[in-house]
Amino acid sequence: MYKGIAVSPGVVVGVAYCLDGPLGQSEVRKLPDEAAIPEELERFDRALRLAAEDLDLIVAKVAVQIGGEESDIFRSHLQILRDPSLLAKVHEGIKGARLTAPSALQAVLKEYASVFARSGQELFQERMADLRDVFARITAHLDASPAVDPALAGLGSDEPIVLVTHEILPSQAISLGEMPIAGIVTEVGGGTSHAAILSRSRGIPAVSGAAGIIGQARTGDQIVIDGRDGIVVLRPDAEMLVAYRKMQRDFFELKDRLVINRDQPACLSDGTLVELLANVNTVADAATASGVGASGVGLYRTEYLFLTHPDVPDEEEQYENYRKVVEAAPDRTATIRTLDLGGDKTVPYLGRQHEANPFMGWRSIRLSFEHPKFFEVQIRAILRAARHGKVSILFPMITTLEELRHVNRLVDEARRNLKRAGIPYGEDVKTGVMIEVPAAALCIEALLQETDFISIGSNDLIQYLVAADRDNPKVAHLCDPLSPAVLRMLRMVFDACRRTGTPVTLCGEMAGQPRSVLVLLGLGLRRFSMSPAFVPTIKTLLSSVSTPQAERFTHQVLQLKTRDEIRRYLTERLHEISKDLELFDFT
Structure with a gap:
């Protein structure tokens, strides 16, 4: 059993389809000599143009099928394609290090991954998925292959499938909406990733942060996703399978x-x-x-x-x-x-x-x-x-x-x-x-005199009240909305609002x-x-x-x-x- 992050709600029993490891890893290759550099630069520029054409089509498609905000994700991919500093790094890899265009892309990606990892901030690391997505699209045109991973495009089974992978790139999340995908499990990513937003828009149940599952899952394995609280069960026993199948049926019937x-x-x-x-x-x-x-x-x-x-x-x-x-x-x-x-x-x-x-x-x-x-x-x-x-x-x-x-x-x-x-x-x-800092809750009477209404942001208020990071698995249990301290603080705020008539x-x-x-x-x-x-x-x-x-x-x-x-x-x-x-x- 794996405890991850609930990204998109739903209870699913399905069959695992595994994509092994982080996408986009390949061996470093060099050009045979300097004479090959101009042709490689031209090949790279042509792939850039084709990738941009892809993205223009995707922007239009997503805007119609899902919404304008989701299409902005792919507009940001177009901005990455046109980033002069990033393109200069790829050109330098081809000209200076005599790398092939795919290897130059991988070198730049590795450099950015290192910088983002050192930042220690989840969002920077999630934005790496966008860079990988753009680079994979360019590489696909360099190799004259489809932009979306062929394994995903080939999922034609009639049986519902749970995709198990290191991460899902945004363009893959879009493609999954047209395939028989029952759910998604990833090792990395969080609730703010673009793929998470798209999964929710598509109504695909998903759990992220299931660390280590790639090393254990095999294509064809029975798998359960409990998207209510981020639980993934690999190869459930018969008793567990019966229980989760009933839960899945009850969930969708009740929904x-x-x-x-x-x-x-x-x-x-x-x-x-x-x-x-x-x-x-x-x-x-x-x-x-x-x-x-x-x-x-x-x-x-x-x-x-x-x-x-x-x-x-x-x-x-x-x-x-x-x-x-x-x-x-x-x-x-x-x-x-x-x-x-x-x-x-x-x-x-x-x-x-x-x-x-x-x-x-x-x-x-x-x-x-x-x-x-x-x-x-x-x-x-x-x-x-x-x-x-x-x-x-x-x-x-x-x-x-x-x-x-x-x-x-x-x-x-x-x-x-x-x-x-x-x-x-x-x-x-x-x-x-927004009341999300305990100091504001304790001074609520004064604030209510000079505001029209208040909203309580309980997620932050709770973690600040109990001094525990809700995303840290070692202390997240302390961030309990039903703890006595939380309920007493809420009562204090509600009572003050009732006395002043503040919504x-x-x-x-x-x-x-x-x-x-x-x-x-x-x-x-x-x-x-x-x-x-x-x-x-x-x-x-x-x-x-x-x-x-x-x-x-x-x-x-x-x-x-x-x-x-x-x-x-x-x-x-x-x-x-x-x-x-x-x-x-x-x-």
Whole structure:
């Protein structure tokens, strides 16, 4: 059994198809003499042109079939193809070291891999997949072979297949949508990789970070993916196979049943109304939110727009992107979060610096304050997009009242500048604070006096509260949303919001976890924002529990002293309410 990272939800029982090792490794080859260099350079340039033609077609295809945001991934590949410094390195390998074009590409790739690995940041290492993808495409044209790995193109079996490989490149993820792939298991990659985003868009269950599986799996092996919590089982025994097949069948049958309820109101069994919103990264995600019954977009993460661009998107690009999100959102309602880069998400054009602990350092709103011109451009673009719907602006990682006052001044200044320039913008735009730093939660009373609303980013709030990196397997167990300390801090924040009448939304992972939702309801929360995939599940849960029930559950939970006691108690209550919904609990 392997414990990895849940990248794309779903339970799958299938047959493994293995691609061995990291893609693109080959022996180094040299040209016979200097006379061969001009011809090799010409061969390389021709392959570049053909690769660019490929990418132009893919951009158009992906934009139509999936969405404009996903097609931006391949636009970024075109930028890599045209990067003069990168191409100069390949040319130097051919001319200076007399390498063949494929070997020169491999040498440059190895150099970048070394630099990115030393950075220690997951996102840099994930971006290597994009470089490998582009280089593989060029190499394919150098060798007159298909751009996508022939092994993938040859998957024509009628039986569902689970692809097991070191990593999936973005262009392969696109091709997999047209093949009988039931699931994907990779040794590397994470939830922010482009391949992960594409897998979710395609609805392909996936688990990454299953270290060592390549050395053990063989093509034809029975394999199980539990995408709810990142579990992979290789060659399950008969008893386990029966259990997982039932889980797979139940999962998909229940998923189909839950979607039928998407048009029903989100309310408790006693009629208490609850608002279910969607967390989205792309325009396509916002459109998906409408299809699952969400009442709006509770969190639009703008950083994914920046991550797929070679330079800072200008005001018009940002405005068009935000406008499309608002127009695609249910009821044209969207909360747009300003740039939340840093930590595990960085871009070279905003400057990079080594930090011993990047999650505690130069990130999020702190980075925006460091680049006031870029920040004003983003605020202006959001204000302009607000003409097309009901838009709120959310500021991440606010820690102090001084920061809140500063950001409010910047918003006022952006409004004045737009008015002075005669540029139309939305007049009634609420601004809010994301509570994800314990210091902000402890000073919540002061913050509530100067903000329109708050959203709780439970993922970061929890890891900062317990001083544990949620991505570190040695301490990740401490990042438990059901720990007594977390629940007490949330109660403190909710109580303060109730006293002041301030709207509050929770938009972390626990908003889509049934056991956590039971407690949050009892604490008084009535606005949840989650992955669109979880909306039907939570809507069904709401209809199965009353306000007095939830309050009774929560009263009992707050008397318990350990997370294990809380977990056991809530598991029993969830089982009483609905055995089916246990299948969707990720807590």
